[in-house]
Amino acid sequence: TQLLEQSPQFLSIQEGENLTVYCNSSSVFSSLQWYRQEPGEGPVLxxxxxxxxxxxKLKRLTFQFGDARKDSSLHITAxxxxxxxxxxxxxxxxxxxxxLIFGQGTELSVKP
Amino acid sequence: GAGVSQSPSNKVTEKGKDVELRCDPISGHTALYWYRQSLGQGLEFLIYFQGNSAPDKSGLPSDRFSAERTGGSVSTLTIQRTQQEDSAVYLCASSLAAGGPDEQFFGPGTRLTVL
Structure with a gap:
């Protein structure tokens, strides 16, 4: 059983598009973190x-924590x-x- | 400044052999974690050291896996009698563990391939 479910698992988009990644749980968390990992490296907070x-907000990235602290989203603009x-x-x-318990990750590919 | 370092970066071994993976955490970080990551997947918790407390070994998948942390600094993850399903990237992280939400700083990982 995955405590943190991420969706989608894979996302391939064109440069300039917007996207949202979701992280959901049936459990309440005191906090949630988002990390980004590049090939051959460890995750970075x-x-x-x-x-x-x-x-x-972090430049073009917007993070939300659900009111009930069971879910979070990451939105990337452009x-x-x-x-x-x-x-x-x-x-x-x-x-x-x-x-920490981790979600299974969302593999994002942005094509020029 | 020095981040978390891991060695070796790649390890290829034969089934049944033992391997040792090393992690050098950031100086002053009291907490150290080991995770396992299969290709393109999330991280699976293995073991957690916090100061002088007994380690949390609840994530170790079998008794073939063990880890130690000497002098509150360097850690070694040992896998005995390796199996093909042990092939993965093994990541180490350290943190200040100062209380509250804690940022974990990760090393680049050791890619283990068991033939």
Missing amino acids: LVTVVTGGEVK AQPGDTGLYLCAGPLYNQGGK
């Missing part, structure tokens, strides 16, 4: 959302080839220290 309903990579959501398990 993009953002942490903590408050239900929170919206954070995607560029440099956005290509694996996007992972992750959240801490309750009362288990810093241990």
Whole structure:
């Protein structure tokens, strides 16, 4: 059973298009994180959302945390080839220290 | 500045052999994690070290897997009698574990191939 379900798993779009990636759970999380991973490298943290309903913007990336803290989304406006990579959501398990549970990832390909 | 480093970057071994994977965390980070990632997939938690506490080994898939962290710094993940299903990228991460949402800093991983 996957605690964090990401969709879609694969996304191939043209440069300039918009896209949204979803991260859903039946469990409540105290926070959720989004990481981006490029081939041959480890994931790099993009953002942490903590408050239900929170919206954070990072240039062309907009992150939302659901009101009930069970889901999150990542929206990219005017995607560029440099956005290509694996996007992972992750959240801490309750009362288990810093241990994170990860979604299965969304593989994004942005073609010029 | 030095990030998390892992060695080797690639390891090819024969089924049944033992392998050791090394992780050098960021200096001063008290928490260290090992994850396993199959091709294009999310990360599977393996083991977590926090300071001097007993490690959380709940993610280790079998007793062939073990890890230690010496002196609160370098960690080694050992896989004994490797099987083909052990082939994956093994990622190490470290964090300050200062309380609250914690950023994990990842190394580049070790790609393990078991023939």
